[in-house]
């Protein structure tokens with residue numbers, strides 16, 4: 237049986253990165269795509285908000301004041317979840333009550349001084365400047381001897397809990413490998429040992445042949461809906477070249493990353509003519525000073541919207557207690573995204 241034969245019947249798909257199953261129920265979406273057009277959620281049109289704690293020159297809650305920055309701006313989070321000088325400790329009561337002290341850094345990156353400019357509406361050269369900052373941060377934080385992992389992530393939109401609409405992301409760097417990267421490290425290591433090939437390089441070959449889950453691509457990157465996607469319009473961006481992190485990208489690859497980030501997020505905004513909410517982040521090789529031949533650079537996008545700007549998927553019930561589940565297939569989601577314009581709806585005539 238080929239993957240194409242599985243498309244209408246309930247089935248499970250294997251996520252080789254997290255090594256778990258996803259339940260897919262395509263028969264529940266026999267109804268045609270509704271293409272529902274909700275009232276567009278127009279992003280803020282003001283370039284500067286005197287009340288915004290991320291805008292240039294404004295005061296932040298902790299009492300600090302932002303400089304009058306004119307490009308990407310990085311600062312230490314005023315309410316950090318991790319502290320670099322936390323005292324080490326260990327608790328272990330019968331392998332059941334177990335804790336460890338954890339050190340780390342939490343930073344905030346404002347993409348632009350503009351309150352209203354998100355990645356899909358920034359110029360390619362301005363997105364490239366953000367990528368340069370991410371790369372420097374990954375390198376600098378990763379160079380701290382005890383930092384083993386640097387997580388760059390963006391929560392976009394109130395639906396994802398973003399507390400401020402000013403376009404920004406966060407960087408958390410810490411002493412141990414967090415859960416998801418640790419699972420992916422184990423899976424990629426085992427795959428490399430078993431097949432003598434990289435897991436994601438091998439996966440890219442299959443997707444390049446099949447093409448049904450590819451959303452957009454350029455010389456250096458492919459954006460696709462992974463075969464095992466859980467969220468309706470979940471995507472991954474993979475580098476074509478086998479590299480472990482941004483630190484290894486060429487000039488051309490940095491520019492191409494800006495290109496694919498824009499091309500994907502413009503399609504997201506155009507899907508429901510809204511400022512499409514998501515959590516996204518990069519998974520890069522651990523910064524533990526070891527060689528990581530197994531690790532392949534990639535990004536994940538987890539957007540909650542399902543059918544319109546106002547209808548979202550909830551991960552509740554069966555998903556909390558048993559297993560993730562989806563109705564619309566990865567192939568259907570990719571086809572919708574692929575078919576959209578790569579000109580942002582706000583920039584269309």
Ligand SMILES: [Zn+2]
Pocket residue numbers: 284285288289290291292350351402
């Ligand atoms: Zn602002």
Ligand SMILES: [Zn+2]
Pocket residue numbers: 434435436437438477478479531532
């Ligand atoms: Zn690879």
Ligand SMILES: [Zn+2]
Pocket residue numbers: 253420519534536
């Ligand atoms: Zn990952």
